[in-house]
Amino acid sequence: MIGKEIGEMLLENQENFLIPAEMVAHVQVNNHLDHALLVLTKVGYSVIPVLDHEYKIKGLISMPMIIDAIMGLEKFDYDKLSDTCVHEVMQTDFATINNPYDLEEVLHLLVNHAFICVASEDGSFTGIVTRSEILKGTNRIAHEFENEFDVIKKENMKKSH
Amino acid sequence: MIGKEIGEMLLENQENFLIPAEMVAHVQVNNHLDHALLVLTKVGYSVIPVLDHEYKIKGLISMPMIIDAIMGLEKFDYDKLSDTCVHEVMQTDFATINNPYDLEEVLHLLVNHAFICVASEDGSFTGIVTRSEILKGTNRIAHEFENEFDVIKKENMKKSH
Numbered sequence: 001m002i003g004k005e006i007g008e009m010l011l012e013n014q015e016n017f018l019i020p021a022e023m024v025a026h027v028q029v030n031n032h033l034d035h036a037l038l039v040l041t042k043v044g045y046s047v048i049p050v051l052d053h054e055y056k057i058k059g060l061i062s063m064p065m066i067i068d069a070i071m072g073l074e075k076f077d078y079d080k081l082s083d084t085c086v087h088e089v090m091q092t093d094f095a096t097i098n099n100p101y102d103l104e105e106v107l108h109l110l111v112n113h114a115f116i117c118v119a120s121e122d123g124s125f126t127g128i129v130t131r132s133e134i135l136k137g138t139n140r141i142a143h144e145f146e147n148e149f150d151v152i153k154k155e156n157m158k159k160s161h
Numbered sequence: 162m163i164g165k166e167i168g169e170m171l172l173e174n175q176e177n178f179l180i181p182a183e184m185v186a187h188v189q190v191n192n193h194l195d196h197a198l199l200v201l202t203k204v205g206y207s208v209i210p211v212l213d214h215e216y217k218i219k220g221l222i223s224m225p226m227i228i229d230a231i232m233g234l235e236k237f238d239y240d241k242l243s244d245t246c247v248h249e250v251m252q253t254d255f256a257t258i259n260n261p262y263d264l265e266e267v268l269h270l271l272v273n274h275a276f277i278c279v280a281s282e283d284g285s286f287t288g289i290v291t292r293s294e295i296l297k298g299t300n301r302i303a304h305e306f307e308n309e310f311d312v313i314k315k316e317n318m319k320k321s322h
Binding site: 001002003004005006007010034037038040041044045046047062063064067068071076078081103104107108110111112114131132134135136137138139141142143144145146147148149150151152153154157 | 162163164165166167168171195198199201202205206207208223224225228229232237239264265268269271272273275292293295296297298299300302303304305306307308309310311312313314315318
């Protein structure tokens with residue numbers, strides 16, 4: 001369980017944690033790889049969500065996935081870029097969380113994922129939570145917590161150390 | 162300044178913070194873009210360091226930088242992949258810190274950078290510090306800090322809130 005005061009300070013800026021769907025670049029399942037490559041290049045992100053025509057989140061696509069898909073034994077097969085759909089290449093096992101999300105779950109997932117997709121109950125894409133926003137909270141705690149609180153080692157912890 | 166007890170708990174796992182150079186995929190300044198693309202695809206990272214022949218860090222290269230460099234007005238110019246060197250395309254304004262590094266500086270830099278390059282005084286590449294390791298520290302603090310410490314709001318903070 002997350003400590004009460006630490007949790008509160010970490011969440012102080014919570015309204016900014018979720019980057020809303022309309023601010024997140026995405027591609028659609030039926031887009032071709034050349035389009036996805038173009039979008040990834042333009043936005044400069046390494047991975048973006050893949051949505052279906054109902055705006056439901058279906059996967060993630062990254063440049064390594066695309067380049068890997070067109071890589072032959074000796075050279076790249078560039079024709080595949082316009083022949084292959086994003087859904088044939090995208091990653092489908094990825095973490096999503098529901099909104100409202102649980103801070104504890106988010107903290108664990110972000111250790112191994114650069115961002116976590118947030119979806120409503122019916123799978124509609126709501127936005128992403130990124131490591132960057134949580135790190136702002138870490139900064140705040142590192143700098144402010146002991147200014148705001150007196151911190152005293154608990155007796156039983158003294159004995160066990 | 163970073164609080165004493167918070168800082169100590171954040172740094173509990175410090176020996177794992179620095180991922181040493183020999184564990185970090187890199188390319189050399191004179192490699193061609195097709196080689197860099199291959200390395201980036203194989204390792205699955207979005208950005209990797211660029212080193213010179215003396216193992217000094219000179220820049221960062223990412224897939225978006227490479228694809229952007231071969232993107233013409235209407236289509237990709239794939240011939241450029243084997244004609245262009247990494248140093249012509251790499252990002253040269255990036256954050257590096259010296260070893261031993263300062264936690265406060267690292268925390269600030271990681272808000273806007275996925276990883277920070279660590280170099281010795283002469284510019285030799287020592288390794289990287291990543292968001293993932295710091296987030297493990299955030300998890301530890303969120304879960305353990307208030308188990309180990311009694312935390313009491315300071316009197317002057319009560320008044321000002």
